[in-house]
Amino acid sequence: MFSKPKHLKQLCAMVEQNIQSVSKLGQFCASLIITYENGHMNFASVFRIGSNFWCTARHNTLPEDLTESPVKTLHLLLSEDIPGVGDSNDPDYSGKLVECDILVPDNRFHGVYDLDDVDPRSGLDRADKSDFVFLLSESDNLTGALLPYSDELKSMDQVGVLGYNLPVVESILERMFGDEHVRLSTIVNLFNRFNKKSLSPGNILDGVSDRIFPHSCSTLHGASGSPVVSLSQVGFFCGIHIGGWSKSQVENNNYNMACSVNHPAFVLEYVKNVLPLLDDKERSQIAPYLKKHEDLINHYKLA
Numbered sequence: 001m002f003s004k005p006k007h008l009k010q011l012c013a014m015v016e017q018n019i020q021s022v023s024k025l026g027q028f029c030a031s032l033i034i035t036y037e038n039g040h041m042n043f044a045s046v047f048r049i050g051s052n053f054w055c056t057a058r059h060n061t062l063p064e065d066l067t068e069s070p071v072k073t074l075h076l077l078l079s080e081d082i083p084g085v086g087d088s089n090d091p092d093y094s095g096k097l098v099e100c101d102i103l104v105p106d107n108r109f110h111g112v113y114d115l116d117d118v119d120p121r122s123g124l125d126r127a128d129k130s131d132f133v134f135l136l137s138e139s140d141n142l143t144g145a146l147l148p149y150s151d152e153l154k155s156m157d158q159v160g161v162l163g164y165n166l167p168v169v170e171s172i173l174e175r176m177f178g179d180e181h182v183r184l185s186t187i188v189n190l191f192n193r194f195n196k197k198s199l200s201p202g203n204i205l206d207g208v209s210d211r212i213f214p215h216s217c218s219t220l221h222g223a224s225g226s227p228v229v230s231l232s233q234v235g236f237f238c239g240i241h242i243g244g245w246s247k248s249q250v251e252n253n254n255y256n257m258a259c260s261v262n263h264p265a266f267v268l269e270y271v272k273n274v275l276p277l278l279d280d281k282e283r284s285q286i287a288p289y290l291k292k293h294e295d296l297i298n299h300y301k302l303a
Contacts, residue, residue, distance in 0.1 A: 038069035045163030050274035056225030100137040112264035148261035150289035163226025
């Protein structure tokens with residue numbers, strides 16, 4: 001979805017300013033291909049958090065309508081600019097497909113999940129829930145990962161959504177934004193390419209909690225599951241982009257929403273599954289994050 005459009009010159013300056021960040025962070029992101037039992041397909045974004053571990057929005061792994069066909073397979077499309085994927089002389093080469101499975105949440109953490117309420121049809125209600133999931137891929141021979149941001153999240157912190165977009169449907173833009181849809185379409189065509197990594201810079205907005213936070217980064221369909229990365233600490237992510245709402249859906253300005261790395265369920269799943277696989281340098285880098293949540297970690301005897 002979209003945040004309030006900025007002047008084109010501002011967008012150009014912000015994109016230029018963050019090219020270096022994209023080059024460093026892009027290696028951790030991939031396109032997620034969802035295939036349903038009925039043969040239909042969908043696309044979303046996913047990012048690497050540890051050895052063979054990836055993270056995306058949980059609603060990406062569910063049918064849009066829960067009465068429709070269930071998910072059959074999930075694949076990561078690793079682009080050739082990711083170190084370790086390898087180059088190809090084929091001009092049509094688009095990357096390497098890697099199959100992955102959903103990591104089933106730990107039943108012990110059910111109290112912090114509210115899993116029964118995570119419904120992809122529930123709109124704004126979904127923002128209060130644990131809309132994230134970990135995926136376990138086949139061996140991919142990749143190294144490195146995005147790490148959870150440990151500082152307190154504050155309004156006006158500079159962040160960016162780094163992910164993949166689906167094609168823009170003009171009729172949807174017109175219905176949502178009226179006369180502004182032409183200008184929005186121009187910006188989209190300039191800065192967002194179908195199924196190509198793109199960085200959308202913005203800020204964290206008022207309304208931060210330990211579970212969710214709103215942000216002003218402009219996003220399109222397909223960006224769900226993208227990391228909301230810190231632009232002040234390259235290599236760290238603040239949350240998982242889970243959706244957005246326009247003025248036609250909420251009373252205030254357009255905004256987007258992310259599931260926070262401080263969400264109790266995220267902390268617990270991360271410490272249980274990902275932490276043991278991190279190297280010494282990565283463990284040292286997230287020591288403040290673990291210290292911040294040590295009471296929760298100790299309560300579930302994960303220390």
